[in-house]
Amino acid sequence: xxxxxxxxxxxxxxxxxxxxxxxSSLHHLRTLSQIPNLPLKPFQSxxxxxxxxxxxxxxxxxxxxxxxxxxxxxxxxxxDSEFDENEEEDDEMETSSAxxxxxxxEEKESEAAAIGYKVIxxxxxxDRVFKDYEPVFAVIQSGSHQCKVSNGDCIYTEKxxxxxxxxxxxxxxxxxxxxxxxxxxxxxxxxxAAVHAVVEEHALDAKVIIFKKKRxxxxxxxKGHRQELxxxxxxxxxxxxxxxxxxxxxxxxxAAVAA
Amino acid sequence: xxxxxxWQLQKLIVSYCNxxxxxxxxxxxxxxxxxxFKEANPQLEVVTELNRGQHPYLKGLYKNxxxxxxxxMNMTPEEVQLxxxxxxxxxxxxxxxxxxxxxxxHPSVQGTWTTSTQI
Numbered sequence: 001x002x003x004x005x006x007x008x009x010x011x012x013x014x015x016x017x018x019x020x021x022x023x024s025s026l027h028h029l030r031t032l033s034q035i036p037n038l039p040l041k042p043f044q045s046x047x048x049x050x051x052x053x054x055x056x057x058x059x060x061x062x063x064x065x066x067x068x069x070x071x072x073x074x075x076x077x078x079x080d081s082e083f084d085e086n087e088e089e090d091d092e093m094e095t096s097s098a099x100x101x102x103x104x105x106e107e108k109e110s111e112a113a114a115i116g117y118k119v120i121x122x123x124x125x126x127d128r129v130f131k132d133y134e135p136v137f138a139v140i141q142s143g144s145h146q147c148k149v150s151n152g153d154c155i156y157t158e159k160x161x162x163x164x165x166x167x168x169x170x171x172x173x174x175x176x177x178x179x180x181x182x183x184x185x186x187x188x189x190x191x192x193a194a195v196h197a198v199v200e201e202h203a204l205d206a207k208v209i210i211f212k213k214k215r216x217x218x219x220x221x222x223k224g225h226r227q228e229l230x231x232x233x234x235x236x237x238x239x240x241x242x243x244x245x246x247x248x249x250x251x252x253x254x255a256a257v258a259a
Numbered sequence: 260x261x262x263x264x265x266w267q268l269q270k271l272i273v274s275y276c277n278x279x280x281x282x283x284x285x286x287x288x289x290x291x292x293x294x295x296f297k298e299a300n301p302q303l304e305v306v307t308e309l310n311r312g313q314h315p316y317l318k319g320l321y322k323n324x325x326x327x328x329x330x331x332m333n334m335t336p337e338e339v340q341l342x343x344x345x346x347x348x349x350x351x352x353x354x355x356x357x358x359x360x361x362x363x364x365h366p367s368v369q370g371t372w373t374t375s376t377q378i
Contacts, residue, residue, distance in 0.1 A: 129264075135365075135368045137368045137369075145360075147360075148361075149361070150363060150365055150368060152365075153361065153362055154362040155361055155362075156357060156360040165261055165348050166264065178368060178369060179368065179369075183369075198264075200262060201261075201267075201348055202348040203345075203348065203354075204345070205354075205357065206354050208356075233263070
């Protein structure tokens with residue numbers, strides 16, 4: 001009886017939460033019902049069809065008592081909205097592959113973006129974003145790494161989730177701005193400064209082999225590791241007066257052709 | 260990957276076998292996820308090749324004439340899609356350890372510091 005009650009409360013919880021729209025959990029519950037009954041359980045006549053769950057009536061007569069560790073994960077993951085991301089922009093689509101966290105609501109993504117000091121702009125479509133070099137620099141923070149950037153240079157950061165290739169990014173956390181004549185130091189961040197960048201690639205770094213050995217103790221371990229990186233191209237720095245260029249030379253830039 | 264807005268991956272060749280068991284994942288990927296992948300990347304030319312008796316692989320041809328071959332033997336369709344996405348997201352550059360994480364042509368704005376610089 002206790003087993004049935006547990007499953008009942010578990011399924012109640014699942015249905016009451018948003019997971020009832022999640023097909024994976026429904027499938028999981030369907031598999032629960034498909035498990036053959038134990039000979040000890042007498043109730044076999046009243047079988048609830050999980051394909052059309054009726055939320056008003058209590059679910060009874062679950063004759064299986066299999067507990068899966070993935071149940072608790074599924075029901076509790078929705079509540080924990082903690083992200084360990086330190087990286088700004090980046091990362092591919094919100095593919096919830098291999099049972100990873102699902103950032104289905106876009107609010108969560110924007111929250112993570114705020115944590116990761118980024119705002120996702122729009123994809124580029126024939127925008128003239130790539131300007132000539134301007135003698136202005138900014139000190140940017142992406143996650144735990146800080147960098148001095150200028151217009152037109154490339155930065156490799158840790159993989160930024162929620163960004164795709166060819167995305168426009170705005171980096172909020174700017175610690176210092178400088179030009180030829182002026183320097184602005186933030187305490188610790190400059191409030192109205194923004195740095196625009198474009199995500200160029202998401203790639204894996206070269207493999208590093210982590211080799212551990214303890215001599216004369218018969219202990220040897222080899223592990224390969226490839227770090228996921230994001231390449232950003234800085235396009236614009238805002239928040240400081242830029243000196244006017246004396247003779248602007250027109251460069252023929254490659255047309256931003258996005259299919 | 261796109262450098263200055265230009266996609267670097269030109270062609271993706273999906274080579275599979277219609278008999279072997281190692282191609283099972285690729286065959287499922289071709290039925291389920293390849294059409295959506297093609298639509299999501301219209302600039303990409305995706306070709307499927309039948310290669311009987313061989314293990315399956317994904318071959319990416321980049322604009323810098325670089326070829327990247329990734330074996331997808333015994334992989335699930337989701338893993339194959341991840342591989343294909345990775346190929347699409349990357350430059351064709353050689354996979355070597357990065358010298359610097361910051362590539363710039365103009366390292367100094369206010370002048371490089373020397374011991375005789377006065378603020």
